[in-house]
Amino acid sequence: MSGPGTEASRHARAAEEMLELLEELAAFSAPGEGITRLLYTPEWSRAQSFLKERMETLGLSAYADGVGNVFGRLPGTEEDGRVILTGSHIDTVVSGGRYDGAYGVASGIAALAHLRRTYGPPRRTLEAVSFAEEEGSRFPLTFWGSGHVAGRYAGPEAAAVSDASGIALKHAMEDCGFGGYSPGSLKRSDIAAYIELHIEQGITLERTGTEIGIVTAIAGQRRYEVRLTGSANHAGTTPMGLRRDGLAGAAEMLAHLEHCALEAGDPLVATAGRLDVKPNTSNVIPGEVSFSLDIRHSDEAELERFCAAVAADFGQIAARRGLGLELIPRLRAQPAPMDAPLCASIEAVCGRQGRPSRRMVSGAGHDAQLLAPRCRAAMIFVPSRDGISHSPLEHTPPEELAAGLDVLIGLLYELAYC
Numbered sequence: 001m002s003g004p005g006t007e008a009s010r011h012a013r014a015a016e017e018m019l020e021l022l023e024e025l026a027a028f029s030a031p032g033e034g035i036t037r038l039l040y041t042p043e044w045s046r047a048q049s050f051l052k053e054r055m056e057t058l059g060l061s062a063y064a065d066g067v068g069n070v071f072g073r074l075p076g077t078e079e080d081g082r083v084i085l086t087g088s089h090i091d092t093v094v095s096g097g098r099y100d101g102a103y104g105v106a107s108g109i110a111a112l113a114h115l116r117r118t119y120g121p122p123r124r125t126l127e128a129v130s131f132a133e134e135e136g137s138r139f140p141l142t143f144w145g146s147g148h149v150a151g152r153y154a155g156p157e158a159a160a161v162s163d164a165s166g167i168a169l170k171h172a173m174e175d176c177g178f179g180g181y182s183p184g185s186l187k188r189s190d191i192a193a194y195i196e197l198h199i200e201q202g203i204t205l206e207r208t209g210t211e212i213g214i215v216t217a218i219a220g221q222r223r224y225e226v227r228l229t230g231s232a233n234h235a236g237t238t239p240m241g242l243r244r245d246g247l248a249g250a251a252e253m254l255a256h257l258e259h260c261a262l263e264a265g266d267p268l269v270a271t272a273g274r275l276d277v278k279p280n281t282s283n284v285i286p287g288e289v290s291f292s293l294d295i296r297h298s299d300e301a302e303l304e305r306f307c308a309a310v311a312a313d314f315g316q317i318a319a320r321r322g323l324g325l326e327l328i329p330r331l332r333a334q335p336a337p338m339d340a341p342l343c344a345s346i347e348a349v350c351g352r353q354g355r356p357s358r359r360m361v362s363g364a365g366h367d368a369q370l371l372a373p374r375c376r377a378a379m380i381f382v383p384s385r386d387g388i389s390h391s392p393l394e395h396t397p398p399e400e401l402a403a404g405l406d407v408l409i410g411l412l413y414e415l416a417y418c
């Protein structure tokens with residue numbers, strides 16, 4: 001028998017390439033703890049250029065699209081215009097780790113290089129991708145890369161949002177040499193399948209001693225910015241009964257949110273991760289407060305019901321306190337089931353390679369979620385040590401990273417060569 005499923009040891013060179021790419025990518029970071037590679041920053045730009053060059057060196061034909069997604073193409077011999085795409089995102093959260101996103105990008109490139117070297121051109125076209133942005137860490141939009149490919153964004157959104165220092169997304173993008181595209185033109189209808197390899201970012205695989213997670217669905221997400229307007233006034237001269245205190249209002253809302261989320265129970269999760277207080281000084285009643293909301297559930301109807309109830313309750317709290325309230329939607333990502341036949345194929349590859357696997361739901365959002373309504377999509381997870389991610393402590397041992405790459409190679413071989 002031949003083929004990658006039975007010859008995992010053949011992938012040693014690919015694993016080395018993947019680990020080397022991860023090491024090299026880690027150098028593209030803003031100063032500070034861990035890895036910080038935010039969209040359209042110099043370190044982001046250099047990382048994408050580096051990947052593009054490396055793709056070329058490894059025999060892929062590389063190109064970038066209008067928002068800076070970078071692709072490496074391995075054309076198929078039976079060119080039918082359809083593409084099997086694999087990869088993940090290049091951006092990180094602030095002070096993130098080395099693996100979230102970067103692992104899927106490095107593995108996609110190493111897998112295609114390996115397949116080309118070992119088997120020559122595939123029957124069906126393969127592409128590796130490094131998506132521009134997924135995390136929503138610099139601008140209040142998420143999935144900026146895959147969102148364009150999936151037709152979720154068309155372009156004009158870039159003029160409407162700015163980063164914390166007031167730089168418009170549109171200008172940041174243009175400064176990096178991107179953005180000159182007509183609205184909607186980056187949407188791709190040629191993608192037949194999208195496979196994303198990623199760290200689990202949870203503790204399930206480690207706890208159960210499982211090498212490979214097969215994602216059956218990705219939870220839905222809603223993100224909002226909540227803005228409260230009260231009145232700033234003197235902390236010593238304003239009686240308690242006459243105050244319109246934005247921060248006291250926010251505190252009541254957040255305590256209520258936590259109570260409701262606990263009552264709703266798993267898998268509902270609700271988080272307010274960012275709080276801005278103005279003027280943020282000890283002897284002034286806070287007149288303007290804003291905070292972020294991130295609410296998730298794997299069932300769309302439950303998610304919708306919870307968000308509507310929270311919005312109504314926030315309205316009542318604001319009205320009682322005489323506060324102005326704005327609830328600005330920032331993200332609406334539906335729960336995304338992964339392709340069942342692809343899940344079965346991944347399971348079969350794991351079986352052939354003798355790797356324990358289990359099916360699981362992802363609470364974290366992924367580019368695959370955006371692609372899933374457009375094409376067959378699947379995700380392969382490897383363990384995250386102590387379940388930690390979005391942290392400099394993010395870690396997966398090399399042999400576990402290599403195991404995920406083996407499975408990816410096995411699946412791509414089946415999809416593109418058989």
Ligand SMILES: NC(=O)NC(NC(N)=O)C(=O)[O-]
Binds near residue numbers: 100142143363365
């Ligand atoms: N895999 C992730 O860390 N994704 C994160 N980012 C998005 N956009 O979902 C998240 O918050 O879950």
Ligand SMILES: [Zn+2]
Binds near residue numbers: 093135
């Ligand atoms: Zn992440």
Ligand SMILES: [Zn+2]
Binds near residue numbers: 198
């Ligand atoms: Zn990620």
